[in-house]
Amino acid sequence: MTDHEKRDSAWVIFFRLLLVLFYLVAGIMHIISPGGFLAITPNWVPYPDQVVFFTGVAEIAGAIGLLIPPTLLPKIRYAAGIGLALYALCVFPANINHAVNNLAIGGSTATWAYHGPRLLFQPVFIWWALFAGSVTRWPFR
Template identity: 40%
Template structure:
């Protein structure tokens, strides 16, 4: 739920900053970029920190090799993508790349839910709500990629 909160709160605060006169944040499109970037900073950092990292490594489907390397790689991609979202010239490409990354990583979420794993000491999000969240996140990336 924390990624959704980061997306919503980050977008709302960026939109308010735009309404307060920060011209770079005028409109919903720039605000969405900030919200999605905040979400990916949050999730990207989790790829490198203690219990969260261990949980993410466990989430990698058993058939894939070198789960720790895969978690490190996806964490780096998430953080680089977050920076890319904040640069207007690269925002569309970054959002498209992050959308594809989310689609590529979704099977790990399915696998984790089916195996009843935990993340940060809590059960992973059940498959139904996780799928709904994934749709929201990918749709946000698509709006940034193809929007105004």
């Protein structure tokens, strides 16, 4: 166990669990209701149905990985944090596609009041995954 895991405060644990919940729900939704995700997938992505399915699997796997204590399987939480950060980076083009092309999901389009914060928050999701996976503690050293 690293010094980071020994020092995990209630806040670190809370934010890790919040991210786990987010990715579990998102992953399940990718699998059981892929329509909205398919609608925003850029045209250049090959095999969009399979990509959306496997992105759901990746989200669920990453969330489970964040739950595994380092004392049980060292480096799994760390790997999950890196994996979810890379995942958030890789799906960013779909979020951009959704915003720039004002794509409808379920018959409705969203305004920039939705798209703007969502796009600006993507780097936070990347950092959050790294933080939850104990890859970084910046800026809370």
